[in-house]
Amino acid sequence: MNKEYLSDFEKKLKNYDYEINKLEKDIKIEENRVTADSVQGSSKYFPFVKRNFGISGYNLKKVSQLKKRLKIYKIKKEKIIKELKYKIDNLEDRQIADILERRYLKNQEWNKISRDLKYAGESGARKYFNRFLKNN
Numbered sequence: 001m002n003k004e005y006l007s008d009f010e011k012k013l014k015n016y017d018y019e020i021n022k023l024e025k026d027i028k029i030e031e032n033r034v035t036a037d038s039v040q041g042s043s044k045y046f047p048f049v050k051r052n053f054g055i056s057g058y059n060l061k062k063v064s065q066l067k068k069r070l071k072i073y074k075i076k077k078e079k080i081i082k083e084l085k086y087k088i089d090n091l092e093d094r095q096i097a098d099i100l101e102r103r104y105l106k107n108q109e110w111n112k113i114s115r116d117l118k119y120a121g122e123s124g125a126r127k128y129f130n131r132f133l134k135n136n
Contacts (some may be wrong), residue, residue: 001030001091001136002136006100009084012043012080020073020074022106026066030062030066032058035058049087086106088100095128096128098117102116110122113126
């Protein structure tokens with residue numbers, strides 16, 4: 001595990017989150033966008049008089065395409081998170097594993113991590129993390 005891998009993970013996660021939020025908003029917009037039209041036909045019963053019928057709905061094809069894209073992005077996000085979890089679980093240094101989990105999986109700030117792990121200063125966890133990255 002190195003700095004490039006972690007920065008790449010952060011970029012991918014940010015991009016996936018952005019796309020997921022955007023697609024969810026687009027789906028809501030499309031589902032609320034109602035299209036209406038009228039068609040001509042005759043009534044079911046005698047006398048078979050020609051009349052107009054109103055129909056309405058939303059673009060199901062577009063919504064289903066958006067939902068497929070949303071599912072793909074959620075799978076991609078889940079995949080990179082599982083990959084990072086696997087790498088963290090296989091680290092020998094459990095303290096650095098705890099720092100990595102809190103920072104990259106739970107998205108905590110450095111000062112909160114330092115406080116929770118009882119480091120002397122606010123930047124203690126970050127300094128320990130940076131030493132780990134220099135050695136790897």
